[in-house]
Amino acid sequence: MPAGATRPARDICSDCGLCDSRWVAYVRRACAFLHQGFEAMEQAAHGRSRDLENEDELYFGVSRTMATARLRQPLEGAQWTGIVSRIGVRALESGLVDAVLCVQQSPDDRFTPVPILARTPEQVLAARVNKPTLSPNLKVLEQLPGSGIRRLLAIGVGCQVQALRAVQNTLPLDQLYVLGLPCVDNVSRAGLQTFLESSSRSPDTVVHYEFMQDFRIHFRHSDGSTETVPFFGLDTPRLKDVFAPSCLSCFDYTNAGADLVVGYMGAEFGRQWLVVRNGLGEQLLDLVRPELDMAPVTSRGDRRAAVQQGIDAYDKAVKLPRWLAELVGAVVQRIGPKGLEYARFSIDSHFTRNALWVRRHHPEIAERHIPAFAQRIVSRYRLPST
Structure with a gap:
């Protein structure tokens, strides 16, 4: 798409990169923000759609198995233990794939994403650590024709994967594997700077950060030090509108x-959550299974009261003084939801917020845009008027 052209999804475009490739012709049925097709996508990718009567599938989607894990020998420089990067490396080394679609960073800015079709383990390792900004991953599909790449592992977030699945059968590939990351609340580069400046003691030295299961944001700085900030201490009035509209409508x-999802949200603190959705996901997990310390998923606590309180606090843009935020954080960390219940807390909190945002900002699409599983979850809570 020519520079400066209006994206078909307009203000809720996630800049997934499809419009920057020759597959732009498919965007009106491929874009997650123009067309929601969860049931068809799940049926095509996994052989069935999620069972809405199964509480785990209602929340987490189609799954064969769920577990928690960490690498016994963590990768140096990885954001956590490095499971995603290790899978990418093993996929290349074993000959399972010819390339890995992953995201490196700009040499000029650690948070500016640079998608790449990595052909070597070194290129995969150079992509370790999340970049919490919108990333045009799918623009590198343009490089596939004539590249000799016939088997591809694509690492990406939900909006990118939805678009990729929609054009999968038109790609010049013999096999596609998809390693997914749970994703929420990305920002533009300018928005990220606002977040860092309002949240961290040293925004210019932050290497990576994550909203973790202990209800704190964990910042890692370039000197190796770690800084934590309670969720409840964020400057909500300043940050309420900093997240990308695409993320507020996802x-x-x-x-x-x-095929396989790796993230932190459904695991106890210090571990990663694994969701195997189909046989291809099993193949990806098998690449690293011998290197993992694995354990069953767990679930403790009750999220519902905390979610309802959070809905009201966010809508009113409440900002707590730091001492009170620390106190609330300590209490919630001790008695709050853990494991899968924490994951449900996070999903409930974001789905209710996003449903409210869509109904207020795009009421004309709300009915068709909010999928059935999300509507069922949102209906369990009392939302402010739109």
């Missing part, structure tokens, strides 16, 4: 179209 937190 309901694919758990990456429903991926």
